[in-house]
Amino acid sequence: MLKIENMSCGYGRIEVIRNISIEVGDESVGLFGPNGAGKTTLINALMGIVKPTSGRISFNGRNITGIETHEAARMGIALVPQERELFPRMTVLDNLELGCLYIPGKAEGMADRLDAVFEKFPILKERRSQPAGTMSGGQQRQLAIGRALMADPKLLILDEPSLGLQPSIVSELYGRLAEMKKDISILVTEQNVRESLRAVDRGYVMENGGVAISGSAEELKTNPHVVKVYLGLS
Ligand SMILES: Nc1ncnc2c1ncn2[C@@H]1O[C@H](COP(=O)(O)OP(=O)(O)OP(=O)(O)O)[C@@H](O)[C@H]1O
Numbered sequence: 001m002l003k004i005e006n007m008s009c010g011y012g013r014i015e016v017i018r019n020i021s022i023e024v025g026d027e028s029v030g031l032f033g034p035n036g037a038g039k040t041t042l043i044n045a046l047m048g049i050v051k052p053t054s055g056r057i058s059f060n061g062r063n064i065t066g067i068e069t070h071e072a073a074r075m076g077i078a079l080v081p082q083e084r085e086l087f088p089r090m091t092v093l094d095n096l097e098l099g100c101l102y103i104p105g106k107a108e109g110m111a112d113r114l115d116a117v118f119e120k121f122p123i124l125k126e127r128r129s130q131p132a133g134t135m136s137g138g139q140q141r142q143l144a145i146g147r148a149l150m151a152d153p154k155l156l157i158l159d160e161p162s163l164g165l166q167p168s169i170v171s172e173l174y175g176r177l178a179e180m181k182k183d184i185s186i187l188v189t190e191q192n193v194r195e196s197l198r199a200v201d202r203g204y205v206m207e208n209g210g211v212a213i214s215g216s217a218e219e220l221k222t223n224p225h226v227v228k229v230y231l232g233l234s
């Protein structure tokens with residue numbers, strides 16, 4: 001589905017990602033690594049926010065290197081950004097509808113997708129007439145994911161979904177993502193490797209703009225470097 005080959009990118013003259021290769025098939029893939037490793041930058045390159053300086057990105061066989069952001073959305077890539085970017089004064093329902101209204105061809109079938117999102121996240125149905133900003137952090141994260149799903153994506157990208165949430169809410173969130181991966185490909189970045197490993201099939205550990213380790217979730221759970229640096233001894 002998604003294939004990144006030998007891609008480099010950065011900001012101005014500063015190269016952040018160096019020659020990276022990553023693939024996501026019909027599966028759920030984690031992108032782990034510390035602060036500043038380049039996870040968000042990689043995602044920005046996928047979404048056309050940052051332009052690659054070399055290498056190639058393809059999606060379902062089509063070259064999407066340097067694509068515009070709205071084209072990425074139309075092709076079926078949806079991002080739940082690290083900064084939530086909801087409209088806090090607008091209602092939950094309006095925020096959800098904005099997930100698809102302005103993407104060509106995606107407004108059709110909106111009612112059915114809304115039902116599907118409400119089924120996955122019942123709290124959003126309950127709170128649909130409420131301003132988004134009045135909900136709890138965990139509920140807002142559900143709304144951000146629901147909004148991304150309204151665009152009917154083939155690939156859902158989540159940038160550090162656990163950030164700022166209590167541990168119990170993070171577990172619940174990853175439980176839901178584990179269910180969702182049956183229907184949709186997922187690429188999720190995390191510093192919270194322990195929780196994320198429960199929901200992904202495979203993962204890459206990024207350090208200093210490159211892939212340091214990759215493997216199945218099981219392999220990563222027992223990799224000595226991952227255990228030492230990311231999972232701790234507890
Ligand atoms: N807009 C920007 N302009 C210049 N440098 C940037 C910009 N955004 C990020 N960087 C730099 O790029 C590097 C990678 O940052 P990035 O945000 O991709 O890391 P990250 O892995 O997502 O980290 P975090 O886990 O904190 O979100 C860092 O050194 C950061 O300072």
Ligand SMILES: [Mg+2]
Nearest residue numbers: 039040082160
């Ligand atoms: Mg980031």
